[in-house]
Amino acid sequence: MGPTCSIRRNPCIEVSDKAKMAGNMACNTGQGGLCIPTMGSDFYVCQCPPSWTKDTGLDYENCLALKDKCLSEVCVRGDCISSGDGTKMICLCPEEAYGARCENLRGNWAEWGPWSACSPACGHGKIRYRERVRGCLHGNTCSGGRSRQVEVCPENLPCPDEIATLGLGAEALAPQDAWQGGEARAHIEIQQAFALRKRRFRLLVLILKFVFLFLCAFAVASATIMVVYALIY
Template sequence: MITSPLSFQFFWLLIFHFHWSQAVSLDGLDQLLQQKFYKPEPKWHYFGFRWFDRMENPVYRSYKYGFPPGIYGSSVIPISMWYHLWCAYQPKDIFMQSHNLRLVSLDYARMLRSCNESAMPRCSWHLFVALYQPTSYNVELLNLFFKDVKTLYEDKNCYPVPIVQGSCYPFTSIDQMSLIYIYHVCHLFTPYTHPGLNLRMLCPNACARRPCQSIDNAIPGSCKSYGYHMNDYTCTCEQGFEWENSTQLCLIDDNCAKICEAANTLSCIVNRTSATAICRCKDGFMGFDCSQKFDACVLGKAPDARGLNVGAIVPSGYDACGTTLDARNLCFNVPDTSSYTCVCSPAYVRDITLPYDNCLKPLDSCDKRICVHGQCVTSPDLLRSACDCDDGYTGPLCNQPTGSWSQWSEWSICEPACGPARHRRRLRMCMSEQEGHCIGPVEEVRRCAEGRGCVQDVAVEEETWLDFMDWTNYVMMITLGYIGALAIFLSLIGLFRRYRAPTPSESHGMTGSVKR
């Protein structure tokens, strides 16, 4: 167990009264280790920091499974810790001498071997506290665990204390001292380099909580610790999976080497969920695996993902050249470059509003035709055009004024009143001084729907004449009838006279005549 930092007031005593006496000998080391913390003899006076064993209400915290992230390099455990000397020449004067690195020169291995950590856990920790107390360090312990300590402490008024970046490192809690101790012991010595030191009793072990058992696709019991933070461990993953330190998960294998052409690939982004990789190709190459030579007709260009290239987005040459709009539009890749060239069909030209070569603007004959007073219309194939002039203008360019017409009259009734060929008409007048200025018909005629049949589908004049002819024919027929009847009557009279009997006078006349 390691204690946590405590908020307590440590103070300097302004009245210094220092007496040196013989330190505790190594013969009494066992008794010394029995104490919770090493204490000075009563005749020693405190003129530096409060003693750690006099802190009230200590709180204990376990780092058995590793230090929390961020603890190193913080105010709890600075990264660079130097060991300097405190000196006191006058009762009211304490200052620091900037020399003599002590923290890293301690013989930790000898200190760890000097006691049995298994039988007496953290016994070496007590020695560490005793060594670095500025008011009660033990000379025999110093001689035992430091080399050439005699020259260091010739001045009996100097005491070793750690400082950080040129200032005194504040030993304000047992927790800080304990972390410093474990930091140095566990980092300077490992179970692999010093197997006899039994460091497992002192150093945190992230594998102690068996994290691999609760990680998907990790082999239980395969945990390996490489540091002393909570997350300083790795697990062996099942086949097809790979350990990822940043997420501490067994993820699908990195397929970059299997998918991307290594010689042509600049970087690779792995999708561990779908077991795919996105290859970022070097200049001059393209394709999902960067195996193809770059072809600007096939692949366009976009701004750099890092925002360094702020140029316009250029589509592929086939899209820019409009090969899908007209099969006659062609794209040609320029070898060893990232550009292309378009060859446009007669129906398309380059759109100059775009910053790249293209055949995206349709070309029709209206592009070269100006209709002054009208609109240009094209044929479906865009090859022919004509001007559709506004009212009052005519000519190929709609630039010739024409006479104006009056409004059309109302449509007439359908004529004739009956029969199949019936029409109606309307008229308009030319308002120009010269009738030739008015273009268009004066009269419009439209066919009417078929009406009822007529008795005699003739004009009135024809009917009058026919009536006269009929009357004449009637008179002639009557006259001829009378004449015929008279002729017949006279014929009958003649026949009657020819065949009737003669009278006596007629008979006598006939007889006399015969005699002559």
């Protein structure tokens, strides 16, 4: 090298084979690589920067291939996306798969179960709810949708002890939600009978109290009359 050829050639700067790159360029020193020369020859060794590696398509030492983490990591399903510096990757899973490598398959939803009874069972002016659930088949996780549905019951249903207060007829006790079936009807009939017995008991207690007070008043009046009569005669 040099005007008088007195300097031994540095292959990191210049090589005799013009079809090949000099070491500094091939080792990508602009990105942090390092060229280690063997002076007076075309031989050099590259120490590549963290995000770069050798391009195996070239027949000389180099650091010209950007690392791709997806070349060493496998996504079982879906697509692999490498970071800009090639040191990280993620798997983009299709809807039916999940997991770090999309290794798990989601299950399928079973059919919806029947609607539950309304809660509370009755109550004038109260908002009542019912719910139904479904399970996940062939897996712990299902794609899309929910496992539980809740909705407002379609009709208002007074309780038996509210009928007299509201001035409603006995037909108001009929279950207006057809899906409640015979069990709901039987439950309401039991409530109605209990409320009727409760009202009869209260009426009986009231009558007994009235009779007791009447007898007490009659006894006091009789005693008073007898005392007055004795004083006069």
